[in-house]
Amino acid sequence: MRRQGKMVARAGKASHESAPISSGYEVGGETSIDDDVISSVAVIAAGEVQGVASLGTSSIRRTWVEIPSDIGKVGTAQGSEKEEVVVNLTLNAIYGYRIPDIVSQIRMRVADRLQDLIGISAREINIEVADIEFPERTLQE
Numbered sequence: 001m002r003r004q005g006k007m008v009a010r011a012g013k014a015s016h017e018s019a020p021i022s023s024g025y026e027v028g029g030e031t032s033i034d035d036d037v038i039s040s041v042a043v044i045a046a047g048e049v050q051g052v053a054s055l056g057t058s059s060i061r062r063t064w065v066e067i068p069s070d071i072g073k074v075g076t077a078q079g080s081e082k083e084e085v086v087v088n089l090t091l092n093a094i095y096g097y098r099i100p101d102i103v104s105q106i107r108m109r110v111a112d113r114l115q116d117l118i119g120i121s122a123r124e125i126n127i128e129v130a131d132i133e134f135p136e137r138t139l140q141e
Contacts, residue, residue, distance in 0.1 A: 033118055033120075035060045035062075037118070038060050038085060038087075038114065038118060038120065039058045039059065039060050039087075041110075041113050041114060041117055041118060042058055042060070042087045042089065042110045042113070042114065042125075043055050043058050043089070044113075045106075045109045045110045045112075045113035045114075046089055046091065046106045046109065046110055048109060049102060049105045049106050049109055050097065050102075050105075051093055051094050051097030051098075051099075051101070051102040051105075052091055052092075052093065052094070052102060052106070053091070053092040053093060053094045053133035054091065054092045054133070055089065055090070055091045055092075056089075056090035056091060056092070056130060057088075057090050058087065058088060058089050058090070059087075059088045060085050060086070060087060060088075061085065061086040061088075062083060062084070062085055062086075063083070063084050063085070063086060063123055064082070064083055064084070082121070083120060083121075084120065084121045084122065084123035085114065085120055085121075085122055085123065086122075086123050086124045086125075086126070087110060087114075087122055087124070087125045087126065088126045088128075089106070089110075089125070089126070089127050089128070090127075090128045090130050091106075091127065091128070091129060091130065092129070092130060092131040092132065092133050093129050093131075093132055093133070094132075094133055094134075094135060095132050095133065095134045095135065096135065099129055102129075103127050103129070106125070106127060107122075107125045107127070110122060110125050111125060
């Protein structure tokens with residue numbers, strides 16, 4: 001069961017505030033999720049896509065998006081903020097796979113994994129295809 005809470009940024013980390021658990025009472029505390037963990041999830045998810053030979057560098061940048069809610073009595077929109085990340089990945093593709101398909105599958109896989117495992121949305125997933133590797137070289141190494 002996933003506990004839901006508000007994402008809070010603290011010096012390169014995200015944390016969830018406590019939320020009620022199934023027994024009905026609330027347990028206090030915060031869980032911090034470091035940028036390296038978010039980056040690792042993104043890299044592992046990208047590596048699961050067929051056609052990816054290897055992955056190079058990755059980076060994460062956090063952003064905040066205002067989510068508008070109902071209009072208040074005085075006519076001003078009142079909303080909350082939601083944390084999102086921008087993911088930058090560098091990879092080598094395997095010759096014979098369509099690069100647009102690889103990139104599309106990576107974006108879907110990384111976005112799904114970040115949401116499912118960490119509870120954070122990807123605003124952008126930028127991908128640099130740095131090189132092509134040939135299957136015979138990949139198999140021999």
